[in-house]
Amino acid sequence: MSKKPSKGGAPALDMTPMVDLAFLLVTFFMLTASFRMAEPVVVDPPSSIGMVDLPDNHIMVTIDDKGRAFFGISNSTAKMNALRQMSTKYNVPFTEEQIIKFSGLPSFGVDIKDLPAYIDAKEDARTNFKGQRGVPLDTITPNNQLKDWISIGGTEAVKMYEEAKIKAAEAGGEFKAEKPRYAIKCAATTKYINVKDVIKTFTDLKLYQFNLITSLEGGGTVIDPTK
Amino acid sequence: MAEIAEGGGSHKGGKKRAKKQSTRIDMTPMVDLAFLLLTFFVLTATFSKPKSMELTFPAPPPPDQKVDEVKNGITFLLSKDDRIFYYEGQFRAADDEKGTKTTLSELDFSQDAKASLHKYLLEKNKGMQDKIRALDIKHKNKQLEDTTFKRMVKEIKADKESYTFLIKTDDQATYKNVIDVIDELNINVVGKYVMVDILKPEMDLVNEKIGPTN
Numbered sequence: 001m002s003k004k005p006s007k008g009g010a011p012a013l014d015m016t017p018m019v020d021l022a023f024l025l026v027t028f029f030m031l032t033a034s035f036r037m038a039e040p041v042v043v044d045p046p047s048s049i050g051m052v053d054l055p056d057n058h059i060m061v062t063i064d065d066k067g068r069a070f071f072g073i074s075n076s077t078a079k080m081n082a083l084r085q086m087s088t089k090y091n092v093p094f095t096e097e098q099i100i101k102f103s104g105l106p107s108f109g110v111d112i113k114d115l116p117a118y119i120d121a122k123e124d125a126r127t128n129f130k131g132q133r134g135v136p137l138d139t140i141t142p143n144n145q146l147k148d149w150i151s152i153g154g155t156e157a158v159k160m161y162e163e164a165k166i167k168a169a170e171a172g173g174e175f176k177a178e179k180p181r182y183a184i185k186c187a188a189t190t191k192y193i194n195v196k197d198v199i200k201t202f203t204d205l206k207l208y209q210f211n212l213i214t215s216l217e218g219g220g221t222v223i224d225p226t227k
Numbered sequence: 228m229a230e231i232a233e234g235g236g237s238h239k240g241g242k243k244r245a246k247k248q249s250t251r252i253d254m255t256p257m258v259d260l261a262f263l264l265l266t267f268f269v270l271t272a273t274f275s276k277p278k279s280m281e282l283t284f285p286a287p288p289p290p291d292q293k294v295d296e297v298k299n300g301i302t303f304l305l306s307k308d309d310r311i312f313y314y315e316g317q318f319r320a321a322d323d324e325k326g327t328k329t330t331l332s333e334l335d336f337s338q339d340a341k342a343s344l345h346k347y348l349l350e351k352n353k354g355m356q357d358k359i360r361a362l363d364i365k366h367k368n369k370q371l372e373d374t375t376f377k378r379m380v381k382e383i384k385a386d387k388e389s390y391t392f393l394i395k396t397d398d399q400a401t402y403k404n405v406i407d408v409i410d411e412l413n414i415n416v417v418g419k420y421v422m423v424d425i426l427k428p429e430m431d432l433v434n435e436k437i438g439p440t441n
Contacts, residue, residue, distance in 0.1 A: 015254055022261040029268030046403040048410040050280030063402075183279060188403035192305070192396045195405075196424075199284060208286055211279035214406060 039106050040070060040127055046188035048214035055211065057161065058183045059153050061146070062107055065187040067194035068134025071149045072107030075180070078156035079103045085152050086112060090145070094119075109134045112145055137201055147201050154180065154207070185213040282409065285421055299390045301351065303408055304425065304433050307399035309336055311344060311408070312436060320428050331432055336407055344408070348415040351390055358383050359416055384418025392420040397430055 041064045062070040073079040080103045087094050090112045094102070098119045110118045114131035121129055137146035157180035168175040182202065186195055202210070304312045312331040319329045334344045349356075359380055366376040394408055405422075412420045425433075 015258060019254060019258050019261060022258065022265055026261055026264045026268060029265065029272055033268055033272055045277075046406040048278075048280050048406050049414060050278055050410075052279050052281055054277045054279045185277075186402045188401065188406075190402040191398065192400045192402055192405055193398045195402050196396075203284055203287070206286070208284045210282050210284070212282055212406065213277050213279045214410075216278050 040109055040129075040132065041068070043185055043187045044189075045185055045214050047216065048212075050212070050214050051216075052211065054183060054213060055178050055181045057157065057178050057180045058211070059150065059157055059180055060107060060183040060185055060213075061150070061198055062109075063184070063186040063190050063194055063198060064134075065189045066134075067190060068109050068132070069137050069146055069194075069198055070107040070109035071135050071146060071153070073153045073157060075157050075160050076103040078153060078160045078180075081156045081159075082149065082153040085156075086145075086148060089148060089152075092116065111136055137197055144201060146198070147205060150182075150201065150207070151205050154182070154205075181211050182207055182209065183211040183213055280406070280409065280413075282422075285423075299388065300393055301390050302393040302395060302429075303334075304331065304429060305394070305396040305400035305404045305408065306433050306437055307397075308437075309401075309404055310437060311336065311404065312433060313347075318426070318429060329432070331436055333436070336404070344411050345415070348411055348417065352415050352417055355383055355386065355389055355418065356416055384416070386418065389418055392417055393423050394420065395423050395425040395429060397425055397433055 039062070041062065043062055043064050056074060058074050060072045060074070062072070064070070073082060080099050083094060083099055083102050086092075092112050092115065094116060098116060101119050102115075105119070108115070108118060110129065110131045111133070114129075118126060118129055118131065126132075135146045135149060136143050138144055161177060161179055164177050165175055168177075184195070184198065199210075202208070300317065301313060301315050302318070304314075306312070311334045313334060314329045314331055316329075319327065321328050332342075334342050334347055336344055338345045362371065362376060362379055362383075365371045366373075371379075392412060394405065396405060409420070
């Protein structure tokens with residue numbers, strides 16, 4: 001690739017290494033990128049010194065500052081199975097297409113009766129979906145859909161985990177997946193009473209361990225008490 | 228700018244001769260594209276996973292079980308406008324032979340305040356902190372194994388004589404306050420804390436303090 005210095009012409013610069021590097025970086029970012037759809041609500045969690053990463057395999061309930069609850073499962077197969085069961089339970093039919101589309105959605109916060117319309121809505125229309133009042137979680141009346149979502153979703157997610165474990169054991173490979181965890185993401189300004197309702201829903205299902213999602217506190221280290 | 232392919236092009240007329248024709252390709256557009264893509268992926272990349280705080284809620288006790296009096300309990304009561312109150316020991320609606328009527332004291336979330344939550348916890352939990360810190364130094368100097376260190380910290384935290392902190396909120400406290408209290412407890416390496424539902428007489432006391440609710 002050597003070149004004689006040309007007289008008078010544009011000074012030549014060998015760009016090959018730069019291009020190599022550029023493509024290397026492109027490849028890296030392309031492969032590490034994970035695309036997500038926009039969440040239906042933006043929630044700004046309070047900060048804490050909690051340093052535990054949110055597990056990849058999780059079932060998340062998001063509560064926004066108006067107290068609306070949104071539900072999401074990270075495992076898409078579990079999500080599809082959960083929707084199928086919920087569909088039978090609440091007698092709301094879904095087409096196979098809708099179920100597949102649903103598996104790609106992030107969390108949702110609508111009554112199951114509105115869910116088909118919500119799935120069919122265009123992406124930008126979903127954020128302003130008028131039935132978006134949160135997943136019903138009445139702790140007194142039997143209409144606690146959130147409870148059913150959590151219980152069915154949780155069972156399905158555990159099932160997926162067990163299946164993956166068996167598969168990995170058959171293949172003889174190392175098994176790395178983790179058990180699904182329950183996460184609660186909540187805006188800093190949410191009234192605790194709303195969070196309490198969600199936690200009550202969990203504890204009713206005999207689920208007591210949560211990961212509360214918080215943003216990282218600036219310079220948050222354990223403070224030395226001597227200072 | 229990159230080199231510009233100068234060969235070719237100028238051979239309109241005349242015979243084409245298999246003379247040294249430049250094999251260079253102008254790479255500029257490709258580089259442009261590569262950097263465009265690079266910029267896009269860099270900007271859309273999300274590196275940090277959300278952080279979380281693990282918390283276990285107590286299972287409700289079986290209905291026939293008698294609830295023991297909490298030893299060395301300190302109760303935090305959270306209310307609106309980021310206000311936090313506390314009382315020590317068992318709740319007493321009125322004076323009795325075991326103690327006097329419960330009164331609430333106020334704390335402040337801000338670290339610089341005179342009666343800040345941070346200072347209060349620091350003072351209350353000093354003994355435990357000192358013990359854990361001594362262990363931590365030993366651990367850092369490799370005098371202790373990881374497992375032994377963890378076990379010993381656990382033992383210290385489970386000490387029966389240490390304080391148990393109860394966190395209760397009224398209807399108007401925000402989630403942020405709750406997280407702040409738990410965070411502060413974690414910072415001060417408190418061993419035992421728990422979220423509990425507020426009782427009616429406690430709520431009344433809080434309401435007395437914060438004045439009429441609107």
